[in-house]
Amino acid sequence: MSFSQALSGLRASATNLSVVGNNIANAQTVGFKSSGVQFADVYANSQGGLGTRVSAIVQNFNEGNFETTNRNMDLAIAGNGFFRFIQGDQVMYSRNGQLTMTNDGFVVNAQGARLTGYPAGAAIGSQPQELRIPSGGLQAQPTTNIGASFNLDARSENIDRGVLPFDVNDPESYHYANTVSVYDSLGRQYSALMYFTKVADNQWEVRLSRDGELSPEVGEISFDSNGLLANTNNLDNFSFNPGGGAEQMTVEMDIAGTTQFANEFELNNLQQDGYTSGTLIRIAIDEQGNIIGTYTNEQSQTLGTIALASFRNMEGLRAVGDNGWMETADSGAPIIGLAGEGQFGSIASGVVEQSNVDLTQELVALIIAQRNYQANAQSIKTQDEVLQATVNLR
Numbered sequence: 001m002s003f004s005q006a007l008s009g010l011r012a013s014a015t016n017l018s019v020v021g022n023n024i025a026n027a028q029t030v031g032f033k034s035s036g037v038q039f040a041d042v043y044a045n046s047q048g049g050l051g052t053r054v055s056a057i058v059q060n061f062n063e064g065n066f067e068t069t070n071r072n073m074d075l076a077i078a079g080n081g082f083f084r085f086i087q088g089d090q091v092m093y094s095r096n097g098q099l100t101m102t103n104d105g106f107v108v109n110a111q112g113a114r115l116t117g118y119p120a121g122a123a124i125g126s127q128p129q130e131l132r133i134p135s136g137g138l139q140a141q142p143t144t145n146i147g148a149s150f151n152l153d154a155r156s157e158n159i160d161r162g163v164l165p166f167d168v169n170d171p172e173s174y175h176y177a178n179t180v181s182v183y184d185s186l187g188r189q190y191s192a193l194m195y196f197t198k199v200a201d202n203q204w205e206v207r208l209s210r211d212g213e214l215s216p217e218v219g220e221i222s223f224d225s226n227g228l229l230a231n232t233n234n235l236d237n238f239s240f241n242p243g244g245g246a247e248q249m250t251v252e253m254d255i256a257g258t259t260q261f262a263n264e265f266e267l268n269n270l271q272q273d274g275y276t277s278g279t280l281i282r283i284a285i286d287e288q289g290n291i292i293g294t295y296t297n298e299q300s301q302t303l304g305t306i307a308l309a310s311f312r313n314m315e316g317l318r319a320v321g322d323n324g325w326m327e328t329a330d331s332g333a334p335i336i337g338l339a340g341e342g343q344f345g346s347i348a349s350g351v352v353e354q355s356n357v358d359l360t361q362e363l364v365a366l367i368i369a370q371r372n373y374q375a376n377a378q379s380i381k382t383q384d385e386v387l388q389a390t391v392n393l394r
Helices: 001-025 359-391
Strands: 035-042 049-057 065-070 075-076 082-087 090-092 113-120 147-153 174-184 189-200 203-210 219-222 229-233 238-240 247-252 266-273 282-283 290-295 300-311 316-319 324-326 333-339 346-349 349-353
Touching: 001 049, 001 359, 035 346, 075 082, 147 174, 174 266, 174 290, 203 247, 282 346
Parallel strands: 075 349, 147 247
Antiparallel strands: 035 049, 065 349, 075 346, 082 090, 082 113, 082 300, 090 324, 113 300, 147 266, 174 189, 189 203, 203 219, 219 229, 238 247, 282 290, 290 300, 300 333, 316 324
C-alpha cells in the first residue's frame, strides 16, 4: 500500500514540475497566462490514506505588464476582455494582440487567425465578422457646406444697388471678399470667393462665386444694434454647374458667430466639408477599438471596430495553444461588446501584454516541486528497504 502512496506522490509531483516548467518556458510569451496545480488526497475510508492526486490545473488570468513596441498593429487590452479570432471554422480567444495585415486586407495574428469585429456600416451588436481593411481609395466628396465666421466692419458705407450694381471685377461694388477651396463630385478643386456688401444699416448681401462663375443666388444677413447676428436668408442654395461630368453643386453657407463690430474685417473661422479622392496610407487603432484609416487627401475614416469577448468563468476556458483559448460549458457563452463599454477594458495601441508569470515565484515553486518529488522517491526507497529487511528475516 505504501508503494502506491509514494507512486501517487511521484505522479502528482511530476505534473506539478511540468506545469511550473511550462510557466517558466513561457515567461516571455506575449499574452500567456500562468497555471497552478491543485492537489487532493485520496482517502476512500482507508486508515492511512491512499496518497494524492491532481484535482485541477487552474489558470491565472491576472493582467500582465505592458511593454511598449511603438508598432501601431500591436495591441493590448487594459482591463477585462479577449480578442476574438476565427481560424477555419473555429472561434478562439486571445490576449495576444500582435497583429498584421494580409495582402488581401484581413487583420490576423501570427497563426493566421482573423480578428473579428464590426466593419464600417455594420450594426454594432450583431454577430462579429472577420475584419478586412478595404483596399480601395476614399471616394471624393463634393462640397455642400461652408462654415465660416467673420467680423464685418460696421463703419462701412452703404452701397446703393440702384447706383452701383455688383460686379466681381469691380472692388468698389462690394466691401469684403475671402476665398475658400471647394470640390465637385469628381474631386476637382476650385477657388470660391465669398463677397459681402453692406446695403443698409445692419443689412448685408452675400454672394458666392466658383472660379469666376457667380452663383445667381443672393443671400441676406442682418445684425441687431449690438452687432450680433440676427437673421439670415437664402444662404442654403448657392448653385454651380462645374461640367466635365460632375454633378450640379449646391452649397450652403453657415456663418454662425459672424459679428458686425466697428473693427476691421476679419476671418475668425473657415472650413468646408468637401475633399478630393485619396489613397489609404496608414491605419491606427484608438482606445475604443476603432480602426482609423488615414488617406493621402488628409482625411480619416473609421474602417471597422474591434469586438471584445468576456466570460462568466474565465477559468473554465480550454487552452488550445498559440496563446488561444476556446469556450467550454464551464466557461459559459461569450459576452460580446466593445472596448471601454460596460465590463470591457480599453485597447492600447503600440504596446503588448507580457506574460503574467512571476519568475521569482515560479523558481521557488520549482524548488518545492523538486523537493517533493525527491521526498516521494525517498519514500519508495525506504519502503523497499523495509520490504527487503522483511524478506531477509530468518
